[in-house]
Amino acid sequence: METKLLSGALGAEIKGINLKDTSDKNIKKINDLLLEHKVIFFRDQIINAEEHKALAEKFGPLETHAYVKGLDDHPEIVRIIKAEDEQNQWGENWHSDVSYNAKPTKAVILKSIKIPPVGGDTCFSNMELAWETLDEEIKEKIKDKKAIHSSLGAEFFIESYKKMEGNKKRNYDEYSNEHPIVRTHPETGKKILFVNWTYTKEIIGMDKKESDEILKKIFEHQSRLELTCRFTWTENTVCIWDNRSVIHFAIADFYPGRGLGHERIMDRIAIEGDHPV
Ligand SMILES: [Fe+2]
Numbered sequence: 563m564e565t566k567l568l569s570g571a572l573g574a575e576i577k578g579i580n581l582k583d584t585s586d587k588n589i590k591k592i593n594d595l596l597l598e599h600k601v602i603f604f605r606d607q608i609i610n611a612e613e614h615k616a617l618a619e620k621f622g623p624l625e626t627h628a629y630v631k632g633l634d635d636h637p638e639i640v641r642i643i644k645a646e647d648e649q650n651q652w653g654e655n656w657h658s659d660v661s662y663n664a665k666p667t668k669a670v671i672l673k674s675i676k677i678p679p680v681g682g683d684t685c686f687s688n689m690e691l692a693w694e695t696l697d698e699e700i701k702e703k704i705k706d707k708k709a710i711h712s713s714l715g716a717e718f719f720i721e722s723y724k725k726m727e728g729n730k731k732r733n734y735d736e737y738s739n740e741h742p743i744v745r746t747h748p749e750t751g752k753k754i755l756f757v758n759w760t761y762t763k764e765i766i767g768m769d770k771k772e773s774d775e776i777l778k779k780i781f782e783h784q785s786r787l788e789l790t791c792r793f794t795w796t797e798n799t800v801c802i803w804d805n806r807s808v809i810h811f812a813i814a815d816f817y818p819g820r821g822l823g824h825e826r827i828m829d830r831i832a833i834e835g836d837h838p839v
Pocket residue numbers: 653657658659810
């Protein structure tokens with residue numbers, strides 16, 4: 563096995579692991595890598611939908627997305643499509659997936675199907691490191707607080723992407739949940755800064771003005787480049803990220819004359835998480 567670190571902060575590209583092997587031994591190896599690097603990438607993995615699901619199921623029960631419709635044959639697989647002429651793509655600002663759910667996603671396994679020749683990289687930021695390096699005064703103010711995460715941040719997503727379909731079940735209603743701002747990782751015991759620009763709206767038990775100011779500072783801090791890594795996709799790459807301890811940003815750098823004019827397709831499977839504590 564070969565491990566190439568993507569940055570000093572997090573992320574690794576792994577060679578020499580076959581993702582079709584779902585033996586307990588191989589899954590333990592993958593999970594250990596995931597906990598160590600927080601986001602891991604495996605290039606040239608030709609796996610079909612069943613194999614994608616079989617791999618994901620080893621990490622826990624699969625979830626269906628609150629707002630986005632899955633594939634007809636595989637409702638747990640959301641096909642993320644950016645059309646040739648679209649400049650935006652799903653997930654293009656800092657977030658952790660569905661943090662507005664009572665039990666936000668544990669991990670996501672994303673498989674690249676079609677990748678543009680230029681543009682469409684994804685960035686990840688290490689929220690364990692973000693907590694460690696956060697200003698002490700802010701830490702003191704927020705360490706025992708909770709914040710409201712609202713699904714409203716996601717609402718515009720579905721309607722904006724012409725090749726993606728909403729899941730009519732929820733009828734696009736807004737809902738929200740409260741989570742500790744600093745959560746403890748259930749497997750490593752490490753502290754994690756668990757807020758994000760897209761879904762976190764307010765700190766509970768603080769006046770709105772102070773909450774807005776502190777959240778703004780935190781959002782700036784957690785997106786500092788020295789906390790991040792950036793990955794340039796190739797087709798048939800499988801990415802697994804620990805959605806509890808990273809935030810991510812799908813860069814929509816598709817401009818006329820450069821980057822625009824290409825379709826980008828990803829298949830996403832999410833694994834159920836637990837109540838953040
Ligand atoms: Fe996402």
